Amino acid sequence: MxxxxxxxxxxxxxxxxxFCTCKAELSDEPNRNICPICTGQPGSKPMGLNRKAFDIAxxxxxxxxxxxxxxxxxxxxxxxxxxxxxxxxxxRTSEPLAIEGMFQGVRIRELHIEEDPGQYExxxxxxxxxxxxxxxxxxxxxxxxxxxxxxxxxxxxLKEVIDYLGIGREGFKVDTNVSTGGERVExxxxxxxxxxxxxxxxxxxxxxxxxxxxxxxxxDALFGITVSLREKETVADYRYMPDxxxxxxxxxxxxxxxxxxxxxxxxxxxxxxxSYKITEETATVLTSDQDLVKLYERLxxxxxKFVADWLKKDLKGELNYRNKSLAEAKIDEKExxxxxxxxxxxxxxxxxxxxxxxxxxxxxxxxxxxxxEKVSKQNLDKAIDSIISKNKEVVEKYKSGxxxxxxxxxxxxxxxIDKAVDVETIKKELMKKIG
Amino acid sequence: MMQSEKVLKMEAKELKEHIARQYDSIxxxxxxxxxxxxxxxxxxxxxxxxxxxxxxxMRATGSSKIIDNYIAPYSATAVxxxxxxSIIGKTALDAxxxxxxxxxxxxxxxxxxxxxxxxxxxxxxxxxxxxxxxxCDFALGTDTYGSLRSPSSFCGVVGLRPSYGLVSRYGLMDLxxxxxxxxxxxxxxxxxxxxxxxxxxHDSRDCLTEKSKKIExxxxxxxxxxxxxxxxxxxxDSDLVDRKVAKTVASAVxxxxxxxxxxxxxxxxxxxxxxPMYYLSMAAEFASAMQKFDGLRYGPREEGYELxxxxxKTRGRYLNAEIKRRIMLGTFVTMKExxxxxxxxxxxxxxxxxQEINKVMERGDVLITPTMPVLPWKIEEIMDDPLKNxxxxxxxxxxxxxxxxxxxxxxxxxGELPIGLQIxxxxxxxxxxxxxxxxxxxxx
Numbered sequence: 001m002x003x004x005x006x007x008x009x010x011x012x013x014x015x016x017x018x019f020c021t022c023k024a025e026l027s028d029e030p031n032r033n034i035c036p037i038c039t040g041q042p043g044s045k046p047m048g049l050n051r052k053a054f055d056i057a058x059x060x061x062x063x064x065x066x067x068x069x070x071x072x073x074x075x076x077x078x079x080x081x082x083x084x085x086x087x088x089x090x091x092r093t094s095e096p097l098a099i100e101g102m103f104q105g106v107r108i109r110e111l112h113i114e115e116d117p118g119q120y121e122x123x124x125x126x127x128x129x130x131x132x133x134x135x136x137x138x139x140x141x142x143x144x145x146x147x148x149x150x151x152x153x154x155x156x157x158l159k160e161v162i163d164y165l166g167i168g169r170e171g172f173k174v175d176t177n178v179s180t181g182g183e184r185v186e187x188x189x190x191x192x193x194x195x196x197x198x199x200x201x202x203x204x205x206x207x208x209x210x211x212x213x214x215x216x217x218x219x220d221a222l223f224g225i226t227v228s229l230r231e232k233e234t235v236a237d238y239r240y241m242p243d244x245x246x247x248x249x250x251x252x253x254x255x256x257x258x259x260x261x262x263x264x265x266x267x268x269x270x271x272x273x274x275s276y277k278i279t280e281e282t283a284t285v286l287t288s289d290q291d292l293v294k295l296y297e298r299l300x301x302x303x304x305k306f307v308a309d310w311l312k313k314d315l316k317g318e319l320n321y322r323n324k325s326l327a328e329a330k331i332d333e334k335e336x337x338x339x340x341x342x343x344x345x346x347x348x349x350x351x352x353x354x355x356x357x358x359x360x361x362x363x364x365x366x367x368x369x370x371x372x373e374k375v376s377k378q379n380l381d382k383a384i385d386s387i388i389s390k391n392k393e394v395v396e397k398y399k400s401g402x403x404x405x406x407x408x409x410x411x412x413x414x415x416x417i418d419k420a421v422d423v424e425t426i427k428k429e430l431m432k433k434i435g
Numbered sequence: 436m437m438q439s440e441k442v443l444k445m446e447a448k449e450l451k452e453h454i455a456r457q458y459d460s461i462x463x464x465x466x467x468x469x470x471x472x473x474x475x476x477x478x479x480x481x482x483x484x485x486x487x488x489x490x491x492x493m494r495a496t497g498s499s500k501i502i503d504n505y506i507a508p509y510s511a512t513a514v515x516x517x518x519x520x521s522i523i524g525k526t527a528l529d530a531x532x533x534x535x536x537x538x539x540x541x542x543x544x545x546x547x548x549x550x551x552x553x554x555x556x557x558x559x560x561x562x563x564x565x566x567x568x569x570x571c572d573f574a575l576g577t578d579t580y581g582s583l584r585s586p587s588s589f590c591g592v593v594g595l596r597p598s599y600g601l602v603s604r605y606g607l608m609d610l611x612x613x614x615x616x617x618x619x620x621x622x623x624x625x626x627x628x629x630x631x632x633x634x635x636x637h638d639s640r641d642c643l644t645e646k647s648k649k650i651e652x653x654x655x656x657x658x659x660x661x662x663x664x665x666x667x668x669x670x671x672d673s674d675l676v677d678r679k680v681a682k683t684v685a686s687a688v689x690x691x692x693x694x695x696x697x698x699x700x701x702x703x704x705x706x707x708x709x710x711p712m713y714y715l716s717m718a719a720e721f722a723s724a725m726q727k728f729d730g731l732r733y734g735p736r737e738e739g740y741e742l743x744x745x746x747x748k749t750r751g752r753y754l755n756a757e758i759k760r761r762i763m764l765g766t767f768v769t770m771k772e773x774x775x776x777x778x779x780x781x782x783x784x785x786x787x788x789x790q791e792i793n794k795v796m797e798r799g800d801v802l803i804t805p806t807m808p809v810l811p812w813k814i815e816e817i818m819d820d821p822l823k824n825x826x827x828x829x830x831x832x833x834x835x836x837x838x839x840x841x842x843x844x845x846x847x848x849x850g851e852l853p854i855g856l857q858i859x860x861x862x863x864x865x866x867x868x869x870x871x872x873x874x875x876x877x878x879x
Contacts, residue, residue: 089726244612
């Protein structure tokens, strides 16, 4: 029987690195965000543990329904091995902060925090320490998954929860353990959810053909295969010992109580679908950011389906374009409410509303934009006539069967009347005139 | 007025001549191997910095060839906090602090200023020599398990190991991180107190420093002798201590008593067990700290086809025998199957000793012992006998084990060779050490 276990490394969203004040930011310029501490200069000492990273680890522990080790001294350990991307030739990694959890039907063995090494370019022999010292949270599961798709689903749900809570950066690094009945094989350093599935599929097939011995393998994403790295017998002793320069963490009840999680993501989705009659897919988009779903629940009274669709497409689209989260955009709920009411009451068109939203996100008030600009039937006719006479060739194309050019004409009319009439009406009137 | 106070009050012209004489002495006494780097152009009272402490832009070798060409890109916090002083140079030590003699420097054995055939004490050996031969006014040393008190004793100068957590260790190259400290050395107690006042205080870059009240130690040295009680150890006069040393210390105690200091005696029967405890836990921490010196990042590099080959060839060539001995011991005692037997046992023994010493400390204000149980040995005598060498640390551990302070002041001579009196106190009670030391200086 196949058993799959995962060691998932997530990047908590922090401003600075784990043990120094360097920005936790990657850069195109190698070794830009570094200091004597994260490059391990002789004589340098780690600063106290990054509190934000620690709090996020507690939040994850709660989200994964783990038992947090309250009252116990948790030591920051040194894990010794020689590698160029590791400035001290040891990595700092904490003892488990939480144990015995359960998430999406998979048991969680433990969760701890550690620091990320730098990036070593083997061919050029160069090291970039920008990433060195980034905080990492490692989540270790029991081998409860049976097929690659189980791992895929588990990781997807994990990603959704992290996004919903807004506590992680893009990307995972995953080590997988696979046994198909024989020895357990570790496949290390798989860097996306998609690749975890590919690596597992390949590894299971391979074990069926070649059998399995106790070893560590590497996943080659380019060829979609796993390659042997080392056999377990030669594995180094990491000589774990508490770091004498960092005091142990004692997790208190107050610390744990201080971390409050919002409603459970999966419960919340079910509730949204049921109470607002929106689709599962829409609910998933709305819950990709807890601020977004909060906003939705406060504004849904305007018209649940319309508001959901607007948040999902217009607002989220615009935020994605600007690469901002809702919180970062500093949106005033009252202003958005005004705008949505105006659209819903047909005071302005949804298209015009998008312009208003853009200028609002650029820092302008919403009030002016939603002054209803009524266009009389007469003026609409005038605008349509003018566009038809200016675009005779296009009109001919339409008449000869090229229906798609109609969108162009609608757009032109729309611009002329400043998007004051909804698209459907323009289309109707336009077609009447062209025939 | 003590020598340090005089220097701080010198007129410009007088100071200039004084510093010129220091440079002359450095030049004249090169065979003592005190300095690794000399800084030209000093124009204020001078301070020597032990070469395992970083000064931005200056070479910092830790006295080990493995980082022979390392230029520190940052300054230690204690160095940043120095005011109105000129750094006259970087001084030699037993490489990375691995020794109590000064003979284990990769830049030549440091020689005793009073008898060049003998050791200077260590590891802050260069500082001891530089002060004794008037090459500087003050010095910044480090003390893990006697490292600045041993040379203070053997060279006849003053050195203070501060409480653990009082002075930031940021910029101090690791030996045994749970014990390492940075502290002042000087010609007199006033000088040590003067430097200490500058360098103390919390530092976010050493998260084990305490947020303590700032004291101007040098302004509070006067005290009524009758207000102090000294604890005198019976072990001061045991067969582990040289007869002449024991006698000199006993006479110092007598003088203090006559001056009005109250005396009580106490016993520490497990004192000799502290030595193996120290060597086990130190080696474990040291082996971990030394991991970073692999030839890839700093210092010279041996060529090789594979990473492992480069690392082992570089370490094989540029780490000296004593460093290798400690790395091997440290690696052994932290191996998975050995940890509980050795490293964990050492940590336990340390906790027990700490209790015992603290209990003794409750009986008075200061604890009096010899700084070193023996007179400085001949250099060739101890080079190849590590065990004999380690035995010199008998009284050195009292302060580190409880995280407390200890001061060494000269208390007499046997022939040309000086002897140090060690004054310990409870954690963060350095003022009492300094007050008693200052009182003792006044008795001479």
